[in-house]
Amino acid sequence: MDYDFKTIESKWQARWTADGTFRSEIDKDKPKFYVLDMFPYPSGAGLHVGHPLGYIASDIFSRYKRLCGFNVLHPMGYDAFGLPAEQYAIQTGQHPEVTTTHNIARYRSQLDRIGFSYDWNREVRTCDPAYYKWTQWAFLKMFDSWYDPALDKARPISELVAKFETTGYEGVTPEVWAAASDKERSDILMRYRIAYQGETSVNWCEGLGTVLANDEVKDGLSVRGGFPVEQKKMTQWQLRVSAYAGRLLDSLDRLDWTDSLKEMQRNWIGKSEGTEMVFNTVCDGRQKPVTIFTTRADTVFGVTFMVLAPESELVDELTSESQKEAVAAYIKEVKKKTERERIAETHTVTGVFAGSYGINPLTGEQIPIWISEYVLAGYGTGAIMAVPAHDSRDYAFARKFDLPIIPLIEGCDVSEQSFDAKEGVMCNSGFLNGMQVKQAIEAAKDYVEAHGLGRRKTNFRLRDAIFSRQRYWGEPFPIYYKDGIPCPIPESELPLTLPEIDSYKPSPDGQPPLSRAKDWTWHGYPIEKSTMPGFAGSSAYYLRYMDPHNDKALVSPEANAYWRSVDLYIGGTEHATGHLIYSRFWNKFLYDLGYVCEDEPFKKLINQGMIQGRSNFVYRIVGTNTFVSLGRKDQYETTEIHVDINIVRNDRLDLEAFKAWRPEFADAQFVLEDGEYICGWAVEKMSKSMFNVVNPDVICDTYGADTLRLYEMFLGPLEQSKPWDTKGIDGVNRFLKKFWRLFYDRDQWLVTEEKASPAELKVLHRLIGKERSDIESFSFNTTISAFMIAVNDLTALKCSKREILEPMVVLLSPFAPHIAEELWHALGNACSVSDARFPAYVEAYTVEDSCTYAVSFNGKTRFTVDLPKSMDRAEVEARVRALEQTAKYVADQQIVKVIVVPGKIVNIVVK
């Protein structure tokens, strides 16, 4: 009987579904393990072979953990709200829900063919009202909470109101509070709510008709669609993520994530410790204190001017009559620029003198105040003290506008560029003279605080998340407006569902599409017209999987207490500064209020690399319909043309298929080499236009899902980006066939009950050792290599003994579950192979041998080594010869330790 993957795979996929093999329920007798994939956005293009890379890895790990006796939670769902469906709806008028449902069905059928062990019973879709009820619920909780800095956590806003009423808080006395109108009270509370409405400078994308979050913009263009983005002041819903900056940074240390990803988050959060200092200013005789932020308090003696951000509220007050016109003109100029232009023109220096002066608090000197776009309104106080000698940006500005530059470090040369390094000995700096820079920074901070000139301050770059989107296909805000005051719709009335509208375009007067829903009100009050952004639905989905059908809570305390948090999360790095920050924030917020029991959502995170496409080219001789093979193309003048990779195999073009591919190639002529047409190739992004998209369905048809799974893992390290290249796929397919032939020869069942020989056992022992150590470190490619070696060895030994093969089947089952399941049942087992128990095999076979090897030199035995049974004598002897070499050198020294791992003597430690 041959290995017939088609029959086998569909048979077992159907059985797993029918039997509910991968359903998971709370089982307090077993340890739990939660393995999660970043759920996909179901796009119209369907899955390509890059998508399942991470899914396969997580599936292998899930199945492995299950074999090890864990109760595994391994769910899947869809991040189904989003722009492409809405854009498609605008073009075609089709409701986004229709396209989304259709795409999900396509995704599901593609996923099903790969044989994942998902518990589909727990599927979630972010666009499902039963799901987004809980997104809206969390928003209401954030609306109804504030961040209490004293407790360093979120608390119900009622506690803040109580403070206002009794003791007063931050300038709001009980009298002020009592006298305040409803509107005034609402405005005061908005300054504290975790989810709040406020005016802010936003990334406005005209092309999409909506605002975007910082992580949705790259190089001044929208990530989706690539439209230009400009800065605009708007009132928007926001999440006070910045309140959590310190905690988001600190708990990063406790996470098992890659250092590079943690570093990305650290940079994004951008902690900087410095000083806030007050400078007095004079403008047309009026005095006004201005606070600036600096990390270099030690350089105050070198301040020769001050700079305000163009958007700063201080600009008006600090502009003198005489400079009014010039300043207005400059600001108009700055506003006109899009974000993209500003980025492109980075390092071209612009600015205008405000006509006012600041007073250096240490020297009493009068210094000019300028306005320039190199100072950002959103960071620090929007105003800086400029020290051109020791800051490159200030230096460039001083040079351009001819402002003085005072060096403060002995021997530094500032004639060509500023001296930014924090090293050297201070000079020209009063009481700081003679100190090292690091010492001076601290001394200056102390001085400033002691003399009441300012205080130490930590700033973060992390901004609050803008939470409004002027779009249709997202979660509606459960907010209505009463006399212009935003009020929450009661929790008991959630979900607030999306209304039907006649068109998905913004209204003619530029209002969000939801404004088209005329009679959409809450008891006659208007409802908020913007919707939530993409990251809203994905911020807590991992919690929902724990208890997906609960309509009383996002997750019940019991389910949450059992499943706790995600033990292993697999997904791409592209979410480093978006989803992975928002989710952590969201989780910490729920943790503060006691809704979840863990303060971090994802314990361990693995970033799978991207799979790039491998495009093929043919070369047409200019002006003809003749195509020349790669090796001969230099003899002609040719044009390079992308060719569909589906008609190319191992870079050999299928000539007939090529002629049939496009009508214009029907009568194509070829210049061949060795009778074949060799195509050129290049690694590019996988995309339709380059004809290099590989659909996993095609691989499943020709080789089977097990081969696809093995091959994707065999391609190289999981975390590395790599091009998809089917060249080696025959190798893993051959391996599966060989494995099959250990069990069957034509129609003959070969497996016997004979006792295994030591040589055969050794093959199995090695494989077990390898799989155990590799799988925990996600080194799946080397595990598969070990499998190939084992199968080759067993083939050579003609070994078809149950004692060896049955454990092999179990070991293979996480990687190639279909063939394993088939053979497992053929061996007479009734349960699913996923219910086999790995530890039983491990314990039985990793018993160590008591073989001792003595290494001697100068006629004396110096040390002995115990070797594991899986090691070959020949190997040992080769190693010992090397050791004896070493021993000559270490003869006079004391040997402390000999380190041995299975397979090899590793090292000798000498004193």
Add this chain to the structure above:
RNA sequence: GCCCGAAUGGCGGAAUUGGUAGACGCGCUGGACUCAAAAUCCAGUGUCCCUUAAAGACGUGCCGGUUCGACCCCGGCUUUGGGCACCA
């Protein structure tokens, strides 16, 4: 500009982290089976010297260092991938 990471045969990649470099797979070469092909199996395959083999020399981007011993550690470059980019 700043911060991470990578560089190993014709190709994808191994090397248990300082101990036989190139596992495993692909490709290629030769052979077996076959009327033939496919499939399958066996052998070979880093470079140089050589008819061949043995033996040797050289070999992990480049230059230098530490060590009995370096793909691995240290110093200095080159190329390349990714992230951030006026964050005071």
